[in-house]
Amino acid sequence: MITIYDIAAKAKVSAMTVSRVINDTGRISEATRKRVKKVMREMNYVPNSMARSLVLQKSKILSLLITDITNPFYTTVARGAEDTAKRYGYRLLLGNSDEDYQKEKDYVDMILSTRVDGVLFAPAGDMSADHLQQLQQHRLPFVMLDREVPGIQSDTVLGDSKEGTRQLVQHLIALGHRRIALVGGSQDISTARLRQTGYREALLLGNLPIDEELILSVNYREFRDEALLDRMLELESPPTAIFAANNFLAVGIIASLRSRGLSVPDDISVVCFDDLGIASVLDPFLTVAAQPAYQFGEIGMQLLIERIESGREETRNVILPPEIIVRRSSAPPRTVERYERS
């Protein structure tokens, strides 16, 4: 491995001079600078950023920890984060917690030992508090992304789950739906809670009763609760519409419904939070509350980097509103349809 000493020897200067050339610091005569640069090129020298990090006590590495790298929402977040990190000269260490607290913990340990300069952190849920506190204990700056965690104070970039859900459910009500189900996420995730709250508020505002039998809490990542869905569909008065708390749930539910011979939206409407990426271009089908995912990543990174570099102390909390996009998956319920036609 070639070091600055090799360069120094060949260029007949000291290691310090080489260092100064690399970092453009201090005064150096144009002659030696040129000579050193030439030698570096000839020897294919690449500075060792690990060694640099060790003495500088900063790594120029940031970590992005997300919960599902396969979900188009987080994929786009990652793109925003990556672009922005690169623009500011940071490298990006990627972590995927899979909504799993244990994996998340492993990553936090790894992040700490890597001495990254900061973390853009999408928590798996409320129990991530332990992990976040660990970061705080080590004075490692972080920005919480997409979800907040009770008891943890930090910069945040969040959507507006309650408001988006309210609008989506009100859209269903306006279409004439009276029996609207909620398939939400685990209640230890802030967005899942807020989406349930938004749902309840919308029903209240619409003077509709809240039926606990129409409320499900399942795993965010994948819908496989066929039995629960069955039970709901076999109720005396089954739902005519379903609000799914995220895109993956919606897709799973629609697949389930279809396998039962039910059609969306003819038999039942489905709407959800978060858009579907390329799927929506091919087939604009799902009515959604689309969130500006790229900006989640971009703004999150900017807050993080700014905090690292400026040492800002006050926390900043950004809320990015969703956009309701009405498409074919939501339609009036059958009964109303018949009624209006008659």
Place this chain on the structure above:
Amino acid sequence: MITIYDIAAKAKVSAMTVSRVINDTGRISEATRKRVKKVMREMNYVPNSMARSLVLQKSKILSLLITDITNPFYTTVARGAEDTAKRYGYRLLLGNSDEDYQKEKDYVDMILSTRVDGVLFAPAGDMSADHLQQLQQHRLPFVMLDREVPGIQSDTVLGDSKEGTRQLVQHLIALGHRRIALVGGSQDISTARLRQTGYREALLLGNLPIDEELILSVNYREFRDEALLDRMLELESPPTAIFAANNFLAVGIIASLRSRGLSVPDDISVVCFDDLGIASVLDPFLTVAAQPAYQFGEIGMQLLIERIESGREETRNVILPPEIIVRRSSAPPRTVERYERS
């Protein structure tokens, strides 16, 4: 920052002993081991992996460089790579070249200076040879992913572009299509070349003439060549089917066709390489040659790690065959349909 010396002092041992406890090396009495561990816990000590890397001359960091983090194919590759890296105790540095040689170069420099142990590398194209050679010069192990680069010898994990394309085009021919267009990628990308070759072979095998007017080479990442498409559609004898060289192109083309009032597959069939992730669950529409993306990432990582850890010298080349999935976007051409019905 807490170091092993702090731990050593408090536990009344030498730094070396602490190091041995951390790494589980050498013989240590159970008593001191316990004492040291206790102190480490009390002081919230986390080893500094940078310092460790510096002396060990290996970082336990691998780099994943892909060309489009937004494409479901690479997203799934990333998931396979990430899972596997984690399983073997490696961290993952993420890079996104955007099919851009300059960005790719920036990442290669960054990778080199980070002293990662290896790279899983999806090259932007043939001109990535420079970058790959740079890696070789520095003896940095890498595995080429998805695309090969002429003149570069290394482990590879590739699909079978020619064969997949041949099958897809033969499927179109079997449906009765005689005028089949190719919308392919830039010819400095190995998969784009092979897909064009497969296309030509299929036509030859089907005794169909090759019409250069039906062959387009555009940017892989996004279809925005409306004028070229227009020209093709206005030919005296326009295509009744289009083979798109990847998923994003297919989606772009379908959107374009629809904006012209053309329906897929009623007016024109479209098939492509690579599936669409969640989009295919929601709406199984596109006929595709689906590649096992997760395995691209998983096997690529395994080859890389094995090469790093075993020092294997011979190169290994894995080919993962695609699976043809016939769906609604391909149907017999109108004329034939009429003919068969009469």
Place this chain on the structure above:
DNA sequence: CTGAAAGCGCTAACAC
């Protein structure tokens, strides 16, 4: 404008 010495946090090699 350039250099020498010291140290970032850790571990390999060698004592005892």
Place this chain on the structure above:
DNA sequence: GTGTTAGCGCTTTCAG
């Protein structure tokens, strides 16, 4: 079983 010494590649500080 445990400790000492030296050094990984770099930059800071202080001299000159």
